[in-house]
């Protein structure tokens with residue numbers, strides 16, 4: 206793979222609150238190259254959105270404490286969106302990096318036509334009058350598969366279905382050909398039928414624009430369908446990171462193994478009992494000492510010297526390209542995979 | 550032969566509705582449920598699936614008489630309850646309960662868990678053996694909550710724990726039927742499995758019947774014996790889950806199943822999807838003929854004019870039949 210387009214290094218985002226410091230995103234590092242899709246999975250509150258909002262420079266810097274780097278390797282040279290001035294980052298947004306959200310209604314303005322909103326985004330970076338903007342908006346609607354685009358640019362968001370609004374969001378995000386697209390749960394609110402339309406569209410758009418894509422989701426089915434690589438997040442940290450097949454067929458972290466065992470799947474009809482992960486994630490304000498997953502982990506007793514309770518495991522590369530944050534040795538992990546049975 | 554615990558015949562629920570937004574209001578009739586025949590046997594779990602807005606919730610709420618049916622009959626445990634008043638429904642309510650999607654919205658935030666679960670007995674004027682307090686603690690224990698937390702308020706619990714409170718309330722009166730409307734949709738995957746397993750266990754313990762409404766076909770497949778597929782207020786297909794998931798015969802079911810993502814990258818790459826074009830038509834103005842004809846990948850001229858009847862082959866209630874509404878079904 207060529208040089209990655211985005212390099213996130215030791216990114217940490219914390220929010221001071223009355224109850225204490227919320228460590229939402231904790232020492233996160235990853236890269237994404239153009240043409241590649243990185244999926245970020247994890248349960249709600251694990252820090253997926255906080256991490257991507259930091260890359261996009263969308264946190265309120267008065268309430269969020271941010272450290273680390275998020276470097277965009279632009280043709281003109283690298284820029285770190287964490288340390289760059291707000292003006293510089295604002296100019297990068299839309300043009301070099303764009304984001305789409307779970308709830309398109311909250312991101313679209315109810316009183317402006319779809320055409321006006323897409324055209325507005327285009328005219329921020331392009332010389333052209335309103336007419337040229339509407340022409341561009343029509344092209345984009347057409348590209349994202351909205352029939353009758355010429356007529357529909359004149360309509361308002363409420364006249365569009367949920368799936369069509371998500372297409373509009375994609376059109377708006379892509380209008381300036383960004384090199385990086387972050388899609389935060391883009392299909393979570395949609396029916397599976399519409400979800401597959403949108404995933405297909407995202408794949409085609411990625412090819413068309415040769416984008417680096419970060420797809421945030423909690424759905425391991427969606428991940429299997431679109432991702433090249435996966436980062437699994439738990440309690441603000443990346444606990445496992447690997448190529449797509451490794452994650453599903455050689456999962457290394459007990460949390461990933463647990464997730465894969467706990468989901469019902471349409472491709473397995475025989476009524477195997479789901480193996481639930483007991484308990485719930487820890488509070489990000491008072492993270493336990495040692496491994497954050499320990500209270501729910503069934504393997505911690507295999508690690509000698511009570512290490513899971515005292516030492517935070519590092520994100521180690523156990524085999525090439527496969528990182529895991531766990532004290533178990535590769536041999537113990539192999540046994541763990543087999544003993545839980547359900548993972549293929 | 551055993552009698553069904555629930556029998557719906559020609560059930561319809563229409564809403565008068567204003568649609569459109571701030572700019573163009575339209576008045577019309579939404580045919581949310583448009584002629585449903587369905588029998589659920591004791592101890593059976595019937596999953597109800599379909600895209601958003603197809604009428605799943607409305608079926609569930611009408612069954613419980615939270616909505617007054619527009620037409621048709623509802624027979625519960627041999628008794629016609631279609632036109633019973635709220636007062637007459639009271640003893641029956643104890644036997645049919647509901648679990649909701651949003652565990653937070655369905656629990657009064659000002660009451661403790663103990664009060665919330667205990668209220669189920671008070672409303673019915675029932676004193677359980679050993680008293681309400683003891684029974685509440687037993688129920689909390691049964692659904693996996695710590696009975697010591699009986700005086701805590703809903704906001705002090707996580708989403709999964711709140712759903713357990715909802716489950717404890719639903720099973721308190723030992724009902725025969727539970728309508729569960731998206732009971733795990735709001736929960737994280739790792740927590741979903743805990744609640745799904747709980748629902749599984751309770752069914753065995755109390756010989757419950759579930760009408761399990763959900764849009765997540767993986768969850769429905771796991772928990773159901775039989776699955777009913779709805780589209781625009783009507784049943785398209787109904788079969789035991791093995792038949793339905795292995796060999797769906799209705800073009801809509803086939804498309805719907807093919808769209809479910811499989812958490813296995815190799816299988817996922819090898820799979821062929823049927824991607825449906827367009828969106829669900831408005832239920833205020835459903836297509837003539839087969840309601841699915843505007844998106845069907847097998848549509849023929851006949852489909853646009855003639856409504857396909859829901860035909861039954863074998864005995865679907867008993868798990869060896871199939872019901873299907875299509876002029877050109879896939880081969881068995």
Ligand SMILES: Nc1ncnc2c1ncn2[C@@H]1O[C@H](COP(=O)(O)OP(=O)(O)OP(=O)(O)O)[C@@H](O)[C@H]1O
Nearest residue numbers: 564566579581600601602603604605606607764832
């Ligand atoms: N009280 C109401 N007044 C008017 N229309 C209603 C009412 N309740 C439901 N509807 C309409 O009836 C149809 C069926 O709605 P219902 O809530 O049963 O769908 P659903 O299948 O449960 O969808 P979802 O998957 O989104 O929960 C929809 O078109 C909905 O807008």
Ligand SMILES: Nc1ncnc2c1ncn2[C@@H]1O[C@H](COP(=O)(O)OP(=O)(O)O)[C@@H](O)[C@H]1O
Nearest residue numbers: 220227229248249250251252253254255256489
């Ligand atoms: N502005 C904020 N102030 C305080 N806490 C926040 C803020 N934004 C997010 N958090 C907390 O950070 C954690 C991670 O949130 P988020 O990244 O949104 O999770 P998700 O993985 O579901 O996207 C959560 O505990 C959330 O409550």
Ligand code: SF4
Nearest residue numbers: 496499502513531532
């Ligand atoms: S470090 Fe210990 S507690 Fe954490 S995942 Fe590994 S074995 Fe489990």
Ligand code: SF4
Nearest residue numbers: 839842845852875876
């Ligand atoms: S009746 Fe026709 S339109 Fe309807 S599902 Fe069958 S083939 Fe498709």
Ligand SMILES: [Mg+2]
Nearest residue numbers: 253254255389
């Ligand atoms: Mg989020």
Ligand SMILES: [Mg+2]
Nearest residue numbers: 605606607730
């Ligand atoms: Mg519903």
